[in-house]
Amino acid sequence: MKFSPSFESGTLITRYKRFLADIRLDDGSEVTIHCPNTGSMKNCLYPDHKVWFSTSDNPKRKYSRTWELMQTPNGECIGINTGRANTLAEEAIQAGTIAELSGYKTLKREVKYGSENSRIDILLEDDNLPPCYIEVKSCTLLEGHQGYFPDAVTTRGQKHLRELMEMVAKGHRAVLLFVVQHTGIQSVKAAKHIDPDYANLLKQAKKAGVEVLAYRASLSCDESKLIKACAVED
Template sequence: MQFIPALKQGKLLKRYKRFLADIQLDDGSEITIHCPNTGSMRNCLFEGETVWFSTSANPKRKYAHTWELMTTPSGGLIGIHSGNANALAEEAINNGIISELAGYDKFSREVKYGEENSRIDILLEAKDKPACFIEVKSCTLLEDGQGYFPDAVSLRGQKHLRELMHMVSLGHRAVLLFVVQHTEINSVSAAAHIDPEYAKLLKEAVISGVEVLAYRCEITSNEIHLAQACSVRV
């Protein structure tokens, strides 16, 4: 995924009201940009560090700029736009990056499924194999050298694990895919210290046959894409 037009940069002043962030440009002026991440953004907010933002030509938008990347104090990059995770997964599947998800000839997004009124992020189908239901999660939380998900209690995430287990019970293939949008994360684990119920359900899901994959993004100020697998600790 390329950023077209090229991203612009500024310094983070603060994030507030979940959807807004104030940044300072190189000329000293300040602007408010849209924050496309409704989560806690735990350990992703570094005041005074460089942020990268895109600009929309849509005149109807109240805030023309969207926060895309955050620079860490150690020089890493974080993909702030959690909504990009599904697009990054789709791009990687179509380009054969995720070898575990190769060999399907039909790709669908946002298909209704399950027992709890859910929509699957990605559904892969082929005539000669079971349907593959894929839930995509964006992982950006880094603590003590370890990547974690979720970064806050996630009832929605818990529901999705139950739905994936149900798909396995029906004879389908079910996959939880962590899209790691943080260049300093090399391993992902359930955040039992944040959401113990999610960690418990994830262990149950793996035992039931749900597959868990994690792929790490390569990120520059011009491009972000899934590049390589990283380990998962359940």
């Protein structure tokens, strides 16, 4: 995913009201930008450290700037814009980066599925293969040397696991794909200490046949892309 123009930079002052953040631009002025992240952003907020943002030319937007990246105190980079995860996954599948998801002819986004009325992030189809339902999750929580998902209790995420199990029961293929948008994360684990129900349900999903994959992203102000698989810990 290449960005044109490249993201601009500033420093974080604070995030508030969930979808807003104040930053200080390089010229010293302060502006409010949109924060496209619905999670708690635990361990992702570092005041006085560098951020990067994109700018929209849409005149209808109240806040033209969108927070994209955050630099940690030790120089790692975090993808703040969770909306990028699906596109990163799609591009990686089409490029053949995710070997486990190769061999399909068509890729569709946001297709209705499941008895709980969801939309699957990505659906892969081929005449000679069972359809493959892929739920994409952005992983950014790093504690110590371990990456975790989720960073807050997620009833929506629990619903998605149930629906993936439902697809397996129907004879389809179902995949939970963690897009790791934190350059310091080397492996992913269910955050049982944050959402034990999600962690337990993930164990059930694995036993039921849901495949769980994780791929790390390289992140910069010019381009982001998935580059390699990382371990999913039990």
